[in-house]
Structure formats: structure tokens, C-alpha cells
């Protein structure tokens with residue numbers, strides 16, 4: 001097989017993985033065009049391609065050492081730990097209220113179809129650690145911004161937000177305090 005440049009591999013990933021995303025109208029409520037990532041996860045080769053895409057992005061675009069990958073409840077848990085293993089980093093979950101034991105910090109947020117409270121264990125991040133925040137999708141940016149708020153409460157240093165899907169028209173990345181990268185933008 002011919003050698004592919006970083007950009008050629010990126011374009012191939014966007015095309016092949018993008019073709020697997022399904023759009024379901026009016027889910028979970030009327031007017032929402034729900035982007036379903038699970039068809040990617042049903043195909044072993046696509047799942048590997050997805051995780052390797054994010055790993056390649058980090059190797060190519062991030063100069064700092066990544067200490068911790070933070071994943072958002074619940075679909076951020078699907079790629080966060082796999083990416084953390086490839087990066088040699090730790091994984092820390094952000095969970096919805098009431099799910100984590102011990103002392104927790106919290107942040108309230110509003111998202112595309114509702115509002116909620118996120119929590120993180122108070123000793124999950126050490127001051128000054130370099131953090132990547134990972135989720136399946138950014139819509140209004142409320143969820144990712146709340147996760148960023150939690151990291152900042154613990155004095156972590158966010159170096160990137162990573163998403164599989166971004167809904168550009170909702171301008172969620174404007175709420176974020178660090179650069180964002182999305183594999184697929186609609």
C-alpha cells in the first residue's frame with residue numbers, strides 16, 4: 001500500500017468515518033437532528049480507525065505531554081480510555097450528578113436538549129497537569145465548557161478539546177477556553 005501523508009490519512013478518515021454517522025430526526029425531542037456515532041462502533045475496522053485518528057492527531061498537533069484524558073458521561077467514555085492508553089496518559093471521568101463516590105466538585109450546565117450537573121472527583125487531577133477533554137459530540141458547548149470548568153477548579157491545564165462530531169451552526173466552540181478539534185463538522 002502506498003504511503004499516505006498525515007493530510008491524506010485525515011481526509012480518508014473523514015470520508016470513511018463520516019459515511020457511517022447516522023442522522024435521526026426529532027430525537028430525543030422534536031427539532032433535534034440526532035447524530036448517531038454507534039454505527040462506527042459496530043465495525044471493528046472503523047472503531048480502530050477512529051481511535052487511531054485521534055491518537056495521530058495528538059502526536060501530530062500537540063507538542064505538550066498529555067497527562068490526563070478527561071471523558072464526558074456517557075459517550076466520552078467510549079473513546080477516552082482507548083486514547084489514554086495510546087498516549088500513555090491517565091483517564092478521568094466527568095459524571096452526571098450523584099454517580100461518583102467521595103468528595104466531588106460540580107458544575108451546572110445547559111445543553112442542546114436540557115440541563116444537568118457534572119461532577120468530578122476532587123482528587124482526580126493534580127494542579128498543572130496537562131489535560132485533553134474528549135466527548136463524542138459538541139452541540140451548544142454547554143457540556144464541554146462545564147467539564148472545562150471542573151478541570152480549572154482543580155487547576156488543570158486544558159490543552160485541547162476533542163470531538164468526533166461538531167454541530168458548527170450552534171457555535172459551541174466559542175464557549176471553550178482552549179482549542180477544539182472535531183473529526184466531522186456539520
Ligand SMILES: O=P(O)(O)OC[C@H]1O[C@H](OP(=O)(O)OP(=O)(O)O)[C@H](O)[C@@H]1O
Pocket residue numbers: 072073074075076110111112113135136137138139140141142143144172
Ligand atoms: O454541546 P452540548 O449542547 O452540551 O451537547 C453535547 C452533549 O450532549 C450529549 O450528551 P448527553 O447529555 O445527551 O448524554 P449521554 O452521553 O449520556 O447520552 C453529547 O454526548 C454531549 O455530551
Ligand SMILES: Nc1ncnc2[nH]cnc12
Pocket residue numbers: 032033034035036111112113137139167
Ligand atoms: N444533535 C445531537 N446529536 C447527538 N448527540 C447530541 N448531544 C447534543 N446534541 C446532540
